[in-house]
Amino acid sequence: MLVRDWMTVNVIALGVNSSVLDAAEILREKNIRQFPVIDSAGSLVGIVSDRDIRDAMPSKFIPGDAVVESGGGLYTLTAGDIMTLDPVSVPPDAAMTEVADILVKHKVGGLPVVDRGRLEGIITQLDVLRFLCASAGSARGGAQFGIRMDGSEGALADILCDLRARGIAFNSVFTAVDPNRCGSRNAYVTIADLGDKSVEDVVELLQSKYTLLFYVAEG
Template identity: 35%
Template sequence: MIIKDWMTKDVITVDPETSMMRAAKLMKEKGIRRLPVVDDKGKIVGMLSDRDVKEASPSKATTLDVHELYYLLSEIKVKNIMSPNPLTILDTDTVVKCAAIMHDKKISGLPVLNEQGELVGIMTQNEVYRVLLSITGIYHGGIQIGLKLPDQRGTLKEVLDCLRGHKARVISILTSYDKVEEGYRQVFLRVMDMEKSVLNELKKELSEKYDLMFWVRDSIN
């Protein structure tokens, strides 16, 4: 899946000279936790997070009076507290690549640029979650099946042939080589719900032919 199809396109931004107080108010009003910082040429020069604002805010134990505090907050600029030269990603990159960067770098959002280097969107954990939900098909409910299969050509086809024999409709197929011994892979399938008797027959056949790790009726409704 490509980022440009999933990113948030209407990006709220601030410029480096915006006051911290104004940026904090904007994040609160819009219900967001990060703001790309762009210069007068539209080039991204930093990222401001709610954590940056909190760390720069005076302690509750400050001895400043309200007027001094208001003046201090109005004088602190975004450029003084933002994270400069932020990591970015292209709108033609994959969502999986974006998720890997966010995970490895321990960041919760990435500005998205086009090939011309222009800011065209933002990817956050929320967008990544939406993709995960989409590719797993959880909103379609049904049955999720976990199998451990030999990592050999044709093994998945055999499973699909078995499903086809029971007229099962496949919603999604995912595979993983993590947490399994060498020479095997885990396959996770989601199928549409069917009559109980048909499901019982399918489960019985899968259990007899393969290493059935789990069989779960899976729905958020």
């Protein structure tokens, strides 16, 4: 699936000359974590995070009039003064799995979505989680099984054929590298319909032919 299918398009963006105080107020009202910063043509020029804004604020522990005095410069401070230039961004046709990898690698909470220099939207950690839930079929429920594949060609097909042959349908299938076994991959299957079988029947089948890592009776 692509970024354009999951991104937020009604983005609250700042101009380079937007007031940091105004941005802080929007941050509180809308409960958002970052602002793309755009120029007059709508092109992305930077990003301001909630941390950038917090760092610009005077400490709440400064007593009395000292807060006003120490924060006096805030009245003229703009997004352009505190933004991160040339932020990491993704195009609308990027894969969602690529977005997840970038978020982890750069330790950020979201990415501007840019098409030919213009801001088109934003994709966040929450959007990635929504994508993963939909891909895994978790909203539809169902028993989940983790199975170690033996590395042979067609190992996943064998597992799925065994399930289908017994009238078992599934919501989703994932494979991933086993973090504890070099070169080994695991399959994660969420069952949509057990047919006339019980979870115990499926467990018995999988244990008799494969290495069953775990199962959850109802997702």
